[in-house]
Amino acid sequence: MKKLSMDDRLAINKFDSADETPHIIVNCLECKSCTHKACLYACPAERYRLNDMGEVLFDHVGCLECGHCRLVCERLYSSSMGYSWNHPERGRGVIFRQG
């Protein structure tokens, strides 16, 4: 089986993600003070990335909606100011065809 990059792997899935408000919101400035940044290694779709400024960026397109970031991130888990986790609305987001 051929090894695929994350982008290629996600491109095989079906998504309906418009450029509207993301279903998960993190505050990239606040994230700077997080000591573990578990989102970077615990997200199976690698949707969390660190930029040159040390800020955590989240890309909701390609999110598999497993909810694991909500568990490993205390701020998402407790819905602190600037952080929220929701399911995409109106059937948006990932559409599993195998499951």
Add this chain to the structure above:
Amino acid sequence: MSNERFQVIVVGAGLAGCSAAYRLAKAGYAVLLIERGKAAGAKNVSGGRIYSYALEALMPGEWHDAPLERQVAREMLMLMTDEGAVTVNSLFSQELQAASYTVLRSKLDDWMRKKAEEAGAMVITGVSVTQIIMKGGKACGVLAGDEELEADIVICADGANSLLAAGFAGKVSTETAALGVKMVVGVPEQDIQDRFNLAKGQGAACLMVGGCTKGLAGGGFLYTNKESVSLGIVVDSAALKGSQVRVVDLIEQLPLHPAIAPLVKGGQLLEYSAHLIPEGGIGMLPTLYGDGFMIVGDAAGLVVNSGATVRGMDYAILSGIFAAETAGKSIAAENFSASELKHYEVMLRQQVIKDMKTFKNVHAFMKSTPGLYTTYPEMAESIFKNIFTVDGRPARRISKVILESVRRHCSFWQLIKDSIKGGSAL
């Protein structure tokens, strides 16, 4: 739609929700099933095996038409090291009443949705329920978009990642959840039969322990579907967070492992998915019901890890049946209070909760015994390697080879401690 009044609203068209809606509609109740995905199953993922006794309980005989993949005939347990594996591989002929099938949820859930609809349930998809409407402490409907929908009873079937049930039940956490990550790999039907030594229609189920999680609590799984293979890992959430292991590395390396690579050779990735598994067991069992509501399936954490199998889908179906029967009873009595809905928990206690109690220490044992994922697979590999190694040096008795392998990997004291711990938990 807001003028229409439903007796029961079911939130979530997975196995638990569809089962509840199907049973209620069959019994003639006005039931609305609301699914947030574009279709039933669009948001659902499972490892891939369902036990058919639950389907038989839900719809006797009719489930034979369900889109199931293969009937499991071959059970495999793979003790994995980084480079090799010791595999126990057994072929059984299954009694039909104890049969299990590999399954792909997007197909099965949509079929279940169709059965519920045919039975008379109203189903809407692509609609998110954001809140359960409470009046005087009793659930009496749901908020879907900006529409208020009323009902006598609300059944929360919104899954492992439930935001609705969380209000009553307490949220799933790193301590009570595992993360599953899966690839569905397209492999031609005949190749599957050849590679796993199966007849047409027969399937294989393989559990992996060891190298596939880099020593973290968890394991790997492989299920053969008709024309694809479901291959993935399950890893304890707290262990993963504490380890700083990249979960993507685990799933990327799995199909490259020498024991797995030939099985998915030439395969095309069809889907990459991930899902939470509530693994806390009886210890995290939430409020299961209250005034006007019941919580079913993964949302209620009804999953059992026996050490050899992780079961959730059959319990989801059973809980859906029990919730439907309880709702029917409560509607007949025109009493929607917690004291009436307690019947649901009574039914669960006889079967599902009973199993959860039986295995109540397994999760803790598996989390607190790192040797299971490192030392013991390595020990097994070394025993097998040494037993079968012939290199012209003076031969040794098997018992001596085994003792030496054990001694090299861990102390007898550790082995005895783990055996006692495992013996009482498993």
